[in-house]
Amino acid sequence: MAVIRFIYDGVREMFRGTREYKMWLIALSVVVLFGAWRYSEQLTNGLVVTGMSDQVSWGFYISNFAFLVGIAAAAVLLVIPAYIFDRKDIKDVVLVGEGMAVAAVTMAILFVIADLGRPDRLWHMIPVVGRFHWPVSLLAWDVLVLSVYFLLNLAIPFYVLYSHYRGKEPNFRLYFPFVVIAMFWAISIHTVTAFLFSANPARPFWHTALLGPRFIASAFASGPALIIITLQIVRKVTSYPVSQTVIDLLALIMTFALQISLFFVGAELFTDFYNEGAHAASIHYLFLGLGGFDSLRSWIWFALALNLIAVVILMIHPLRRKTLMLNIACVLTFIGIWIEKGMGLVIPGFVPTPLGEIFEYVPTSVELSVAAAIWALGILIFTLLAKAVIAIEQGKLRYHAKEVKYSS
Numbered sequence: 001m002a003v004i005r006f007i008y009d010g011v012r013e014m015f016r017g018t019r020e021y022k023m024w025l026i027a028l029s030v031v032v033l034f035g036a037w038r039y040s041e042q043l044t045n046g047l048v049v050t051g052m053s054d055q056v057s058w059g060f061y062i063s064n065f066a067f068l069v070g071i072a073a074a075a076v077l078l079v080i081p082a083y084i085f086d087r088k089d090i091k092d093v094v095l096v097g098e099g100m101a102v103a104a105v106t107m108a109i110l111f112v113i114a115d116l117g118r119p120d121r122l123w124h125m126i127p128v129v130g131r132f133h134w135p136v137s138l139l140a141w142d143v144l145v146l147s148v149y150f151l152l153n154l155a156i157p158f159y160v161l162y163s164h165y166r167g168k169e170p171n172f173r174l175y176f177p178f179v180v181i182a183m184f185w186a187i188s189i190h191t192v193t194a195f196l197f198s199a200n201p202a203r204p205f206w207h208t209a210l211l212g213p214r215f216i217a218s219a220f221a222s223g224p225a226l227i228i229i230t231l232q233i234v235r236k237v238t239s240y241p242v243s244q245t246v247i248d249l250l251a252l253i254m255t256f257a258l259q260i261s262l263f264f265v266g267a268e269l270f271t272d273f274y275n276e277g278a279h280a281a282s283i284h285y286l287f288l289g290l291g292g293f294d295s296l297r298s299w300i301w302f303a304l305a306l307n308l309i310a311v312v313i314l315m316i317h318p319l320r321r322k323t324l325m326l327n328i329a330c331v332l333t334f335i336g337i338w339i340e341k342g343m344g345l346v347i348p349g350f351v352p353t354p355l356g357e358i359f360e361y362v363p364t365s366v367e368l369s370v371a372a373a374i375w376a377l378g379i380l381i382f383t384l385l386a387k388a389v390i391a392i393e394q395g396k397l398r399y400h401a402k403e404v405k406y407s408s
Contacts, residue, residue: 002162002166002399003162005399006161006162006165006166006399009165009397009399010161010165010388010392010397011388013387013388013391013392013397014384014385014387014388015384017387021387024383025380025383025384028376028377028379028380028383029376029380031372031373031376032373032376032377032380033373034369034372034373035369035370035371035372035373035374035376036373038365038366038369038370038373039114039366039369039370039373041366042114042366042370043119046117047117049364049366050363050364050366050367051361051362051363051364051367052361053359053361055350055351055353055357055359056347056350056351056359056361057350058115058346058347058349058350059115059346059347059361059363059367060342060343060363060367060368060371061111061112061114061115061367061370061371062111062112062115062346063341063342063343063345063346063347064107064108064111064342064371064374064375065108065111065112065115065193066193066197066215066341066342066345066346067222067337067338067341067342068104068105068107068108068111068378069104069105069108069146069189069190069193069219070190070215070216070218070219070222070223070337070341071100071101071104071219071222071223071226072100072101072104072105072108072149072186072189073101073186073187073189073190073216073219073223074101074186074219074220074222074223074224074226074227075097075098075100075101075104075153075186075223075227076182076183076186076187077097077220077223077224077227077250077253078090078093078094078097078098078227078246078250079094079097079098079179079182079183079186080183081249082094083176083179084183089243089245089246090246090249092241092242092243092246092393093231093234093242093243093246095157095160095161095389095393096230096231096234096386096389096390097227098153098156098157099157099382099385099386099389100226100227100230100382101149101153101186102150102153102154102381102382102385103378103379103381103382103385104378105146105149105150105153105189106150106377106378106381107374107375107377107378108146109146109150110374110377111371111374114370114371114374125139125140125143138192138195138196138199139196141192141195142189142192142193142196145185145188145189145192146189148185149182149185149186149188149189152178152181152182152185153182155178156175156178156179156182157389159174159175160175161388161389161392161393164392164393165392165397165398165399166398166399167398167399187216190212190215190216190219191212191215191216193215194211194212194214194215195212197211197345197349198211198212200349202354203282203349203350204279204280204281204282205282205283205286205348205349206345206349208268210264210267210268213264214261214264214265214268215341217257217258217260217261217264218257218261218337218340218341219257220253220254220257221254221257221258221261221333221337222333222334222337222338222341224250224251224253224254224257224330225254225329225330225331225333225334226330226334227250228247228250228251228254228326228327228330229327229330229331229334230382231246231247232247232323232327234386234390238390239394240390240393240394247326248321251314251320251326254314254329254330254333255311255314255315255320258307258310258311258314258333259311259315261307261337262307262308262311265304265340268283269283269287272284281352282348282349282351282352283348285348285351285352285358286300286344286348287300287301290351290352290358291358293351293358293360295360295361295362296343296344296347296348299339299343299344300339300340300344302339303335303336303337303339303340303344304336304340305336306332306333306335306336306339307332307333307336307337307340309329309332310328310329310330310332310333310336313325313326313328313329313332314326314329347361
């Protein structure tokens with residue numbers, strides 16, 4: 001059957017390559033296995049091996065989750081111009097972007113599982129099988145939107161690649177409605193994630209209507225930053241064509257998004273500090289320290305400095321057009337928003353507690369190892385998917401009735 005052959009040949013292609021490619025896969029697998037071993041320690045002893053506590057019940061895992069949902073949503077920045085505006089240059093790389101979305105959603109889900117004290121009870125979150133508290137529970141909404149987005153980013157490329165594998169053009173009218181759904185769904189996954197935080201009135205640091213727009217703006221800055229770096233790597237290590245116009249467009253989007261994101265940060269700082277009240281204790285702890293505790297102060301100022309340097313580079317057109325300077329801006333933006341949207345968002349929401357207690361959180365080696373493993377697994381998934389996509393899109397992997405042609 002052609003579909004079975006397509007899957008078989010795609011998987012086979014994923015593991016074929018040069019010695020350097022196979023060493024890359026092995027290196028990522030080693031990191032994943034080490035993290036799995038450390039995670040077994042968490043399963044055995046419980047969350048006591050992490051830095052989390054009753055006071056700070058979300059830590060490094062949920063910080064990465066919040067960041068990665070934004071990375072997944074940013075794939076829509078390739079989908080819209082490719083399918084709505086029929087940009088041929090972007091159509092050439094849109095499947096690579098959707099592969100990144102699949103990897104990002106996978107990592108986001110794994111970080112939630114890692115955060116669970118009893119992952120064996122995950123079945124309770126499965127519709128029909130478990131007690132899926134929908135539509136009351138916002139967590140149920142998050143499970144729903146992430147699952148559907150994951151399936152959409154699997155199904156659409158699967159159909160397109162399967163058609164190309166058979167030497168045919170996909171029926172645009174057949175899959176375009178799902179593309180439209182995926183575009184709106186990309187916004188929904190990060191909006192719902194923001195609602196998970198902002199729906200907590202006892203946590204004034206999160207309880208703001210601006211959190212949703214901030215999430216979207218920061219996602220449309222960090223996501224393109226990662227896509228730009230990734231596409232350049234793909235162009236360098238493979239013969240796959242990546243037009244410079246794609247990178248230029250993503251850089252322009254990142255410029256505007258980062259400006260908006262920084263404006264939102266400034267608006268919140270003004271609101272909380274101009275007439276500072278008890279509700280501003282968390283942001284005071286984050287930026288200035290509180291009661292002698294200031295473990296996050298240097299991190300958030302460092303993140304803010306990175307984002308400011310990046311936005312200056314991006315706003316100066318001659319600098320943005322230089323590959324080196326653009327790459328520097330992308331790296332600074334990615335790291336800056338990872339800090340701001342991760343530890344700089346999740347942890348201060350718990351400090352101080354509603355009772356005024358201050359408990360500083362520091363991730364343990366177990367959390368760092370598990371997080372590294374999840375990131376390595378995500379990179380591994382993307383690498384394998386990109387390998388198959390490139391082979392099919394370049395015509396090196398095609399289906400024939402009696403034999404299959406493979407790339408040399």
